[in-house]
Amino acid sequence: MPQYKKIFCCEILAPTGKILGVEAVLAVLPLADGMLGVLADHSPLIGIVGAGLLTITQPDDKVHEYFVAGGFAHVHSNAVSLLVEECTPISALDAAQIQEEIARAESLPAETFAQQQQRRKALSIANTKLKLTQKKAG
Numbered sequence: 001m002p003q004y005k006k007i008f009c010c011e012i013l014a015p016t017g018k019i020l021g022v023e024a025v026l027a028v029l030p031l032a033d034g035m036l037g038v039l040a041d042h043s044p045l046i047g048i049v050g051a052g053l054l055t056i057t058q059p060d061d062k063v064h065e066y067f068v069a070g071g072f073a074h075v076h077s078n079a080v081s082l083l084v085e086e087c088t089p090i091s092a093l094d095a096a097q098i099q100e101e102i103a104r105a106e107s108l109p110a111e112t113f114a115q116q117q118q119r120r121k122a123l124s125i126a127n128t129k130l131k132l133t134q135k136k137a138g
Contacts, residue, residue, distance in 0.1 A: 006040035008078040010056050012066065014087045020064060026057040027080050029073050036073070038080050047073045049084055051128045065090040067132055069125050086125075095133045101126040 010024040027038040030052025051069035058064075070085030105122035109115045 005059055007059055008038075008040040008042075008080065010080045010082075012054070012068075012082045012084060012087055014084050019066070019087050020056070022056065022058055022064070024056050024080070025059050026055075028053075028055040029080075029082070030054060030068065031073065038075055040078055042075050042080075044076045045073075046075075049073050049082060051125045053090070053132055054082070054087075067093060067129055069128075088129075090132055090136055093129055093133045093136070095130065095137070098126055098130045098133060102130065 005025050007023045007025060009021070010027050011021040012019040025039070029036045029038065029047070030050045032048040032050040035052070036047065049068055049071040052067070054064075054066045054068045056064040067088045067090060068082065068084045068086060071083045074081045074083075102123065105119060105126050108119040108122060110119045
């Protein structure tokens with residue numbers, strides 16, 4: 001429950017369309033090089049979205065939590081725009097499906113450097129999802 005209540009716009013866009021568009025007082029984004037907290041009047045920046053938990057807090061203290069992976073974040077003029085490759089509400093993550101995703105990632109070929117990188121990325125994303133489901137359950 002942030003005490004700081006200055007409002008900014010926050011939207012999430014994915015290949016399937018607009019996921020969320022709300023007024024927010026706090027956004028915590030998983031970037032490729034670490035977590036970023038954003039309040040109103042944040043300095044402009046563009047960042048690469050990593051795999052992890054995205055948390056958006058609205059002025060009424062309602063919190064939206066999503067697993068996001070890949071894409072870009074743009075902070076500008078009291079607005080945060082996220083263009084992400086993958087976005088799933090934390091409540092919709094299913095541990096059994098994620099275990100299948102891990103098995104598929106482990107079965108990917110890893111003969112070339114590019115294949116090894118793709119396999120590592122898929123495993124990292126799936127393992128991050130699994131950790132989030134375990135936190136949700138526990």
